Amino acid sequence: MHYISTRGQAPVRSFSEVLLAGLAEDGGLYVPQTWPTFSDADWRAMRGLSYPALAARVIAPFAAGCLTEADLMKMTTAAYAGFDHPAIVPVTEVEDGLFVKELFHGPTLAFKDMAMQLLGHLFEHVLASRGETLTIVGATSGDTGSAAIEAFANRARINVVILHPEGRTSEVQRRQMTTVKAPNIGNLAIQGTFDDCQDLVKAMFADVVFRRDMHLSAVNSINWARIAAQVAYYVHAALAMGAPDREVSFAVPTGNFGNVLAAWVARQMGLPIRHFAIGSNRNDILSRFLHDNDMSMRAVVPSLSPSMDIQVSSNFERLLFELLDRDADACATMMMDFRKTGRMNIDPDAWRRATALFSGIALDDDGTRAEIRSLYDNSHYLADPHSAIGIAAGRAAREPGVPMIAMATAHPAKFPDAMEAATGLRPALPEHLADLFEREERFRVVENDLGLVEDAVRSLVLSNS
Numbered sequence: 001m002h003y004i005s006t007r008g009q010a011p012v013r014s015f016s017e018v019l020l021a022g023l024a025e026d027g028g029l030y031v032p033q034t035w036p037t038f039s040d041a042d043w044r045a046m047r048g049l050s051y052p053a054l055a056a057r058v059i060a061p062f063a064a065g066c067l068t069e070a071d072l073m074k075m076t077t078a079a080y081a082g083f084d085h086p087a088i089v090p091v092t093e094v095e096d097g098l099f100v101k102e103l104f105h106g107p108t109l110a111f112k113d114m115a116m117q118l119l120g121h122l123f124e125h126v127l128a129s130r131g132e133t134l135t136i137v138g139a140t141s142g143d144t145g146s147a148a149i150e151a152f153a154n155r156a157r158i159n160v161v162i163l164h165p166e167g168r169t170s171e172v173q174r175r176q177m178t179t180v181k182a183p184n185i186g187n188l189a190i191q192g193t194f195d196d197c198q199d200l201v202k203a204m205f206a207d208v209v210f211r212r213d214m215h216l217s218a219v220n221s222i223n224w225a226r227i228a229a230q231v232a233y234y235v236h237a238a239l240a241m242g243a244p245d246r247e248v249s250f251a252v253p254t255g256n257f258g259n260v261l262a263a264w265v266a267r268q269m270g271l272p273i274r275h276f277a278i279g280s281n282r283n284d285i286l287s288r289f290l291h292d293n294d295m296s297m298r299a300v301v302p303s304l305s306p307s308m309d310i311q312v313s314s315n316f317e318r319l320l321f322e323l324l325d326r327d328a329d330a331c332a333t334m335m336m337d338f339r340k341t342g343r344m345n346i347d348p349d350a351w352r353r354a355t356a357l358f359s360g361i362a363l364d365d366d367g368t369r370a371e372i373r374s375l376y377d378n379s380h381y382l383a384d385p386h387s388a389i390g391i392a393a394g395r396a397a398r399e400p401g402v403p404m405i406a407m408a409t410a411h412p413a414k415f416p417d418a419m420e421a422a423t424g425l426r427p428a429l430p431e432h433l434a435d436l437f438e439r440e441e442r443f444r445v446v447e448n449d450l451g452l453v454e455d456a457v458r459s460l461v462l463s464n465s
């Protein structure tokens, strides 16, 4: 399997090379040169596999030429061994035909663990076989950071520096990152938004000298391996509902567009997925795009669902590349114009093709609290603010006879204030995080300035050498 950049000017690479590269040199995102597919018989043969075995089977075509299914199976087995639910990704029906798939049973209580736990093993395996070391820089609006820190803490060949927007995550989310005392982990609180953090990460990659000297890599969903790992739980959910002999639809709370993109990839691989319903908070660029073809950036506003306080959804570029029939030059031009003007003009035919598959809703904080409350009152289901928005999106797009599976992306205990305001309940953190508020925090506040951030990354890495 080979990978090409959505902007067409970066080397064609293998899975392992893409894993280590993170972002393509031309600023684009890597995608498979062709989409691997499974036949209906192949899908049926996956029914009844354990989650680790299914994940290895689904990821194997993406890693072809670098890793075998057996290699992957060792890693998926280790990756999911610590999850606190025997089903790893359990599903429950909350309303007629509306299901919730819980992706938050990993160590940091968010769906990011599903991919990140595996990435820890993938990076270690590939780096050991090449005798290399690297520095991961990541941007987080709340969940990616702690998942990456947990997956990479104390790994010998890897330093990790996570940028979070100062004061814009929940306190639990921040403490999950800043209280981990491992020599290879650093945290920077950036005076800006998540979009600023993500731009800084991309700017570090664009600085060729810094990128080379630091051996930079990424674990945000700009890294293809994140998407590949996330495809597996969509396959798992669909097969459990009767696919490939029955269509299913998915609802996904969406910020950086990586999670729902993984669902779309499962469809590219031949899984009969009818519809993707996405949920946003007041940072509603994606739902405005789907409603009115209005892809225009507005200021990022804080919300009850901080992980989705995002206006520039990186993975939209991968979908755009397909909507443009893989015209990399057009994709590069549109992405660069978007960054210059804050607006993307998408051809009406391409927009119609997107809206044939995707729909979106946006809930403000009042709407989010009301959704959490009514789910609790009517279905006795406690959904965190992000998951509640996804469930609302699923309800809005549900069709008779087609199971709608909404992704529950985070544990409610990550957002105790929001949960208490909505339901009067303050969900407790699980045992391994019970003393989180007594742990000492360690992070540096840095201005939103590339030079200062690069200096901070350099000094964190040097202090661990």
Ligand SMILES: N[C@@H](CCOP(=O)(O)O)C(=O)O
Binding pocket: 139, 140, 141, 142, 143, 144, 145, 219, 220, 221, 222, 255, 256, 258, 259, 307, 308, 314
């Ligand atoms: N919602 C994310 C933002 C980064 O998304 P990613 O999927 O690209 O890592 C977060 O919680 O950090």
